[in-house]
Amino acid sequence: MGRFVAKKGFAVFIDALSILKARNYAFKAILGGKGEEGDKLKHKSHHLGLDGILSFPGWIENKSDFYTHIDIFCLPSLHEPFGIVLLEAFAYGAPVVATDSEGPCDITTPHYDALIVKMGSASEMADAIGTLLDNPHLASELAANAFAKTKMRYSPEVVCEKIEQSCKEIIGHWKP
Numbered sequence: 001m002g003r004f005v006a007k008k009g010f011a012v013f014i015d016a017l018s019i020l021k022a023r024n025y026a027f028k029a030i031l032g033g034k035g036e037e038g039d040k041l042k043h044k045s046h047h048l049g050l051d052g053i054l055s056f057p058g059w060i061e062n063k064s065d066f067y068t069h070i071d072i073f074c075l076p077s078l079h080e081p082f083g084i085v086l087l088e089a090f091a092y093g094a095p096v097v098a099t100d101s102e103g104p105c106d107i108t109t110p111h112y113d114a115l116i117v118k119m120g121s122a123s124e125m126a127d128a129i130g131t132l133l134d135n136p137h138l139a140s141e142l143a144a145n146a147f148a149k150t151k152m153r154y155s156p157e158v159v160c161e162k163i164e165q166s167c168k169e170i171i172g173h174w175k176p
Contacts, residue, residue: 001060001066003035004034005035005036009078010033011037011041013074014048016076016129017126018049018050020129021048021049021053028055032059067088071132072096072132073086073094074129075089075098076099081103082107083098086098090154093147095138097116098117099116099117099118104116108146109145113146113149114142
C-alpha cells in the first residue's frame with residue numbers, strides 16, 4: 001500500500017508474486033495506492049499472468065478493513081526512511097515481510113517481529129512470504145511480537161510522553 005513510485009519497490013513485489021505462482025502457491029494479493037508507476041505495475045502484473053490474483057483497488061480508504069482482512073503485509077521498499085505503514089501493520093496484528101531499507105531496519109527485530117529480506121530481491125521476498133504461508137504459527141508469533149512492540153514503543157501515549165520529556169530537556173538547557 002502506498003504511492004506507486006519506483007522507490008516503493010512494488011515491481012519487486014509483483015515479481016515475488018510471480019515466483020510464488022510458479023511455485024504453485026494459492027493466494028490473492030492486493031496492491032493499494034496510485035501514482036505515476038500505476039500503469040507500468042498493472043502491465044507487469046498482466047504480463048506475468050497475475051490477473052485474478054493481484055488486484056489494484058486504488059487508495060485504501062478503510063485501513064482497518066484492509067489490515068484485518070490480509071494474512072501478510074509486505075513492505076518491498078527500496079528506500080523507506082521510517083514506514084508508517086509498517087507500524088500500522090504491526091498495530092493491526094498483521095505478520096510482516098519487509099526489506100532491509102532504513103526504516104524497517106530501525107523498527108524491526110528480524111525473525112522476532114518481522115521477516116526482513118534484501119532490498120530488490122524478489123526471490124528473497126517470495127521465500128519469506130512462502131515461509132509465512134507454510135508456517136501459520138510463525139506468522140502468528142511474529143504478528144503478536146510486533147503488536148506488543150508497537151504498544152510498548154509507538155502508542156500515542158508512549159510517543160507523547162517521549163515528546164514531553166524531550167521538550168523538558170530542551171527547555172532545561174535553554175538559556176535566554
